[in-house]
Amino acid sequence: MTTSHAFEASPSLVLREPTVQDLALANALGYERPTTIRKLIKRHAASLEAMGSLRHRGAMIVAGKGAQRLVTEYHLTNAQAAFIIAKAGTKRGDSLAIAIAEIFAMVLDTKLVPANGAALAELEAISGRELERRLAIQEEEREARSDAFRLLGRGRARRR
Structure with missing residues (x-):
């Protein structure tokens, strides 16, 4: 076909x-x-x-x-x-x-x-790269939240 x-x-x-x-x-x-x-x-x-x-x-x-x-x-x-x-x-x-x-x-x-071992290895590598990207995104989000909480904390300290 x-x-x-x-x-x-x-x-x-x-x-x-x-x-x-x-x-x-x-x-x-x-x-x-x-x-x-x-x-x-x-x-x-x-x-x-x-x-x-x-x-x-x-x-x-x-x-x-x-x-x-x-x-x-x-x-x-x-x-x-x-x-x-x-x-x-x-x-x-x-x-x-x-x-x-x-x-x-x-x-x-x-x-x-997968058609063969090489294709299986490539699929596993793709999964590994996706996991790395997901972990990097989670870390980035965690840092952004920490920064936001720090800024909120500074705002409260100034109001007192």
Whole structure:
């Protein structure tokens, strides 16, 4: 059985990992202005970089009246593309995000299993990274609460 995708993965020049060009993804997601996806990618750059290097390159485009302009073109890994799909806010993006969520549920329910030891190791590494991120978030929240309580305590001391 062959699967048809609205966008194609292209081999990365650096790591030979398949990537998706930003405008191809935007078209697949149904963006009216495909370049809008670049703002979304920039806004979520930190999260995307948590999944690996955020690959980009300068690309020359021809603007109105033949003027040339340098723009940043992004090449997302499959994981990064899945993240952007979930954030896209388009009907096509929502449909794809639902499919991704259903596949994720199948993995958690052990209806899909790793194909080999390498895939199992990768799943375990993903779980480990997620745990590290969750613990970092909890620590950050704990520090924010401590700071807030300290500030509240200073306010009460001044009122007395």
